[in-house]
Amino acid sequence: MIPSKGPSKIPSLGYALLGLLQKPSSGYDLRKTFSSTSMKTYSDSPGAIYPALARLEKQGLIRGKVEQGSGMRRRQLFRLTPKGLSELKTWITRPITRDDLLWGQQEIMLRFAFCDTTAGPAAAIALLKSLEAALKTYIPALHEELQTIQSIVPLSARLAFECGVQATETLLEWTRSAITTYEKEEKGGTS
Amino acid sequence: MIPSKGPSKIPSLGYALLGLLQKPSSGYDLRKTFSSTSMKTYSDSPGAIYPALARLEKQGLIRGKVEQGSGMRRRQLFRLTPKGLSELKTWITRPITRDDLLWGQQEIMLRFAFCDTTAGPAAAIALLKSLEAALKTYIPALHEELQTIQSIVPLSARLAFECGVQATETLLEWTRSAITTYEKEEKGGTS
DNA sequence: TATGACATGTAATCTGTTACATGATTAG
DNA sequence: CTAATCATGTAACAGATTACATGTCATA
Numbered sequence: 536m537i538p539s540k541g542p543s544k545i546p547s548l549g550y551a552l553l554g555l556l557q558k559p560s561s562g563y564d565l566r567k568t569f570s571s572t573s574m575k576t577y578s579d580s581p582g583a584i585y586p587a588l589a590r591l592e593k594q595g596l597i598r599g600k601v602e603q604g605s606g607m608r609r610r611q612l613f614r615l616t617p618k619g620l621s622e623l624k625t626w627i628t629r630p631i632t633r634d635d636l637l638w639g640q641q642e643i644m645l646r647f648a649f650c651d652t653t654a655g656p657a658a659a660i661a662l663l664k665s666l667e668a669a670l671k672t673y674i675p676a677l678h679e680e681l682q683t684i685q686s687i688v689p690l691s692a693r694l695a696f697e698c699g700v701q702a703t704e705t706l707l708e709w710t711r712s713a714i715t716t717y718e719k720e721e722k723g724g725t726s
Numbered sequence: 727m728i729p730s731k732g733p734s735k736i737p738s739l740g741y742a743l744l745g746l747l748q749k750p751s752s753g754y755d756l757r758k759t760f761s762s763t764s765m766k767t768y769s770d771s772p773g774a775i776y777p778a779l780a781r782l783e784k785q786g787l788i789r790g791k792v793e794q795g796s797g798m799r800r801r802q803l804f805r806l807t808p809k810g811l812s813e814l815k816t817w818i819t820r821p822i823t824r825d826d827l828l829w830g831q832q833e834i835m836l837r838f839a840f841c842d843t844t845a846g847p848a849a850a851i852a853l854l855k856s857l858e859a860a861l862k863t864y865i866p867a868l869h870e871e872l873q874t875i876q877s878i879v880p881l882s883a884r885l886a887f888e889c890g891v892q893a894t895e896t897l898l899e900w901t902r903s904a905i906t907t908y909e910k911e912e913k914g915g916t917s
Numbered sequence: 918t919a920t921g922a923c924a925t926g927t928a929a930t931c932t933g934t935t936a937c938a939t940g941a942t943t944a945g
Numbered sequence: 946c947t948a949a950t951c952a953t954g955t956a957a958c959a960g961a962t963t964a965c966a967t968g969t970c971a972t973a
Contacts, residue, residue: 544931546931546932546933548932548933578933578934580934580935582935582936583932583933583934586932586933587933590932608940608941608942608943609940
């Protein structure tokens with residue numbers, strides 16, 4: 536007999552919401568965060584967010600409570616449940632694979648951005664190290680592919696590919712500098 | 727009276743297909759291209775590609791012909807129609823806006839990669855220049871946002887943001903070097 | 918002749934987009 | 946009082962994912 540819990544695959548927007556809900560917020564708050572900050576890649580439309588929140592609540596990852604203080608507009612504050620926090624932590628701390636790289640830095644950076652508050656600085660360093668490792672095997676593969684397409688594709692296609700390689704190399708540099716920043720922070724403990 | 731043609735908004739996958747179909751290919755060929763090259767971001771699943779091809783054909787942008795030579799497996803070769811080529815060219819040569827930047831370099835690079843064969847080197851240079859212009863106004867805005875979030879977000883979030891800024895700056899550098907590469911090519915005319 | 922690669926498709930489901938709808942509260 | 950903003954939602958549709966279904970051809 537299979538436990539009735541489905542695999543509950545959560546799309547990227549769902550994790551973005553979980554991460555933001557470390558601070559209790561209403562759907563409207565979340566929409567404004569998406570539309571006003573650099574998270575514009577995520578949809579700020581009600582048709583995306585409210586159903587997503589409903590799904591997360593049905594999965595027991597968040598819990599909404601209607602705020603009805605005197606002279607206040609009706610609004611529903613959502614917050615993470617323990618289960619939601621653990622789901623978020625699992626997602627964030629999962630080691631970086633090559634597939635993660637193929638599917639875009641976007642999601643990797645979202646995970647890292649939430650890492651500090653969710654899983655702590657040690658997890659942040661671990662995530663960075665696993666990213667570094669993944670990049671170190673990925674970049675040579677990119678160079679190899681560049682060699683093979685070198686002569687057969689038109690100039691603009693080759694340049695576009697080189698752009699991707701450069702971006703990946705920049706990412707590796709950033710990763711290394713982020714690691715040292717973190718390690719300094721750990722020792723120096725300015726807080 | 728409005729002409730009955732709808733706005734026919736085409737998703738990114740559709741344009742990727744149009745670009746690849748400058749060389750006549752079957753659905754299977756296209757799937758292999760997506761799964762075996764660096765275009766893994768696009769789905770190689772039949773449930774995505776065949777319906778997409780059907781839509782493009784219904785819009786008159788491509789045309790499929792069943793190849794039934796002796797001793798060959800049945801397969802349908804698709805090729806661009808003149809209308810499809812013009813649609814592709816329009817999409818590629820449209821100037822880069824800030825929205826294009828927000829929605830990801832991915833699509834910009836796809837446009838550029840196809841630029842050479844579809845619209846020629848002059849269009850490639852024009853596209854690069856418009857990208858450069860967009861980046862030049864975008865990067866200062868990013869720095870400003872970095873300043874404002876600087877102190878209020880945790881370290882990992884700030885670093886993630888900085889990663890985005892750095893990536894954008896690398897993109898600008900790449901753009902400039904690509905422009906000089908192209909201009910050299912234009913004058914030197916090695917072909 | 919049976920296995921695996923070629924080649925094309927469909928059906929169920931999920932998510933997101935667009936556009937619309939509703940009502941409360943505050944500012945002018 | 947009325948207009949704008951706050952706040953939440955729904956309905957119709959388009960597109961992608963996953964899994965399944967079908968049949969051909971080459972080769973061992």
